[in-house]
Amino acid sequence: MTRIWAEQALLQDGWRKGVLVEIGAGGTIKSLATDRPKPDDAYSTGILLPAPANAHSHAFQRAMAGLTEMRGPDARDSFWTWRQLMYRFLERLTPDHVETIAALVQMEMLEAGYATNVEFHYLHHQPDGMPYDNLAEMAERIGAAAEQTGIGLTLLPVHYQYGGCDQRPLGSGQIRFGNDMNRFENLHAATKEILRNLPADSAIGTAPHSLRAIAAEDFARHMQLRGNGPLHMHLAEQKAEVAEVEAAHGLRPVEWVLRHGAPDERCCFIHCTRMKPDETAGLARSGAVAGLCPITESSLGDGVFDGVRWFENAGSIAIGSDSNIRISLSEELRTLEYSQRLRDHSRAALATPEKSTGRHLLEAMNTGGATAAGRNCGAIAKGMLADLFALDAKSIHLAGRQGDAILDSFIFAGDDRMISDVWSAGRHMVQAGQHVNRGAIVRRYLHTMEEIGGAI
Ligand code: ZN
Numbered sequence: 001m002t003r004i005w006a007e008q009a010l011l012q013d014g015w016r017k018g019v020l021v022e023i024g025a026g027g028t029i030k031s032l033a034t035d036r037p038k039p040d041d042a043y044s045t046g047i048l049l050p051a052p053a054n055a056h057s058h059a060f061q062r063a064m065a066g067l068t069e070m071r072g073p074d075a076r077d078s079f080w081t082w083r084q085l086m087y088r089f090l091e092r093l094t095p096d097h098v099e100t101i102a103a104l105v106q107m108e109m110l111e112a113g114y115a116t117n118v119e120f121h122y123l124h125h126q127p128d129g130m131p132y133d134n135l136a137e138m139a140e141r142i143g144a145a146a147e148q149t150g151i152g153l154t155l156l157p158v159h160y161q162y163g164g165c166d167q168r169p170l171g172s173g174q175i176r177f178g179n180d181m182n183r184f185e186n187l188h189a190a191t192k193e194i195l196r197n198l199p200a201d202s203a204i205g206t207a208p209h210s211l212r213a214i215a216a217e218d219f220a221r222h223m224q225l226r227g228n229g230p231l232h233m234h235l236a237e238q239k240a241e242v243a244e245v246e247a248a249h250g251l252r253p254v255e256w257v258l259r260h261g262a263p264d265e266r267c268c269f270i271h272c273t274r275m276k277p278d279e280t281a282g283l284a285r286s287g288a289v290a291g292l293c294p295i296t297e298s299s300l301g302d303g304v305f306d307g308v309r310w311f312e313n314a315g316s317i318a319i320g321s322d323s324n325i326r327i328s329l330s331e332e333l334r335t336l337e338y339s340q341r342l343r344d345h346s347r348a349a350l351a352t353p354e355k356s357t358g359r360h361l362l363e364a365m366n367t368g369g370a371t372a373a374g375r376n377c378g379a380i381a382k383g384m385l386a387d388l389f390a391l392d393a394k395s396i397h398l399a400g401r402q403g404d405a406i407l408d409s410f411i412f413a414g415d416d417r418m419i420s421d422v423w424s425a426g427r428h429m430v431q432a433g434q435h436v437n438r439g440a441i442v443r444r445y446l447h448t449m450e451e452i453g454g455a456i
Helices: 059-064 077-091 095-113 137-149 181-195 216-225 239-249 251-261 275-287 292-301 308-311 327-346 357-373 404-412 437-451
Strands: 001-012 016-024 030-034 043-050 053-057 116-121 152-159 232-233 267-271 290-294 316-319 388-391 419-422 427-432
Touching: 001 137, 001 357, 016 251, 030 437, 043 419, 053 251, 053 267, 053 290, 053 316, 053 357, 059 095, 059 116, 059 388, 095 116, 095 137, 095 419, 095 427, 095 437, 116 137, 116 357, 137 181, 137 437, 152 357, 181 216, 216 232, 232 239, 232 251, 239 251, 239 290, 251 267, 251 275, 251 357, 275 308, 290 357, 290 388, 292 327, 308 327, 316 327, 327 404, 357 404
Parallel strands: 001 043, 053 116, 116 152, 232 267, 267 290, 290 316
Antiparallel strands: 001 016, 016 030, 043 388, 388 419, 419 427
């Protein structure tokens, strides 16, 4: 049994000192005690916090970070020109490449303080669009990466069938994603089998890619297919996407989901950067989780999520690194809060009367991230998975800091280099700020990058 002692920890009822956590079988927290002196046989840390899930990721995109910042021939670069470059990049990727890139991404997520990778996985087939002999080959590779990195994995196989709301065929850059509903259900079943060989905390959900990429009536089939797991879908990210859905269905995407989708707390809608005020209020009140990706949404010029109105309507949030151009927990939260301040000319926009900005956001993303991941986590509590991260109490950013100011200093003044340790379901994968298999994972990634080359 593992025992961890922390100088301070953020528990469900607030900050406590001298916290002793005992982790039992299956990586769950077996007991929790406070005001204890450090026992000799316990692993000692500074500030112990619940490690959230990274709720939205396309792992392979990590390998093209930094390659899309040039002006193209178009007068104006946009999400849509970026997407063309992304399609050209993924044409080269083999299952081996996908596995090594996913391992690097998961390692970086752990080092950033995330315990779980919720992978929105849509790169399924060979470059010519034919399935591999094993329909779930690519999903198996994401699972293999999780075995190397020790991250908690929630796999979301993605159903991507059409090139637009008019049900046009997939374009040449999209044929590696394509499945009709029947083949998707086979892929989903095969992915479930893969999880049998992974640790018991791994999970599966389902992901209709977007209202552009599936027949709208198939959304209801996905709600059935999810079983007890989560359903994720991209929603209302881009202006042109909202216009296309409205032209096809007579409703804007969020209106469509509220009218026809019966959303609940096990639905996670990604982005939601293009919502009218009544859509924000309505979707928040449905209980659905908003899967926010502030760094990627900044990078792609998606727009600003209305976090103030969302929380006023008791909305839940999760945070993901999406394109993985940067994998940084503190920077995601800082970017989210600053986007609200810049829009509203305000400060502490997402704080509550009881909790500071950093405390409210870290707790909110933990709770919403747990539902979005279909995982028994979200707080340091008896019976929950031991998804934990620790900050170095000796960091200069924490000098003289107590309580919520610890989190605000981490998010607004410091960065992820303050993280000393991370556990995922009790697996102690980050120690002294580094993943325990960092050397081997990075070596394989560098070899992969030599193979695929640096240009798009
Ligand atoms: Zn995405």
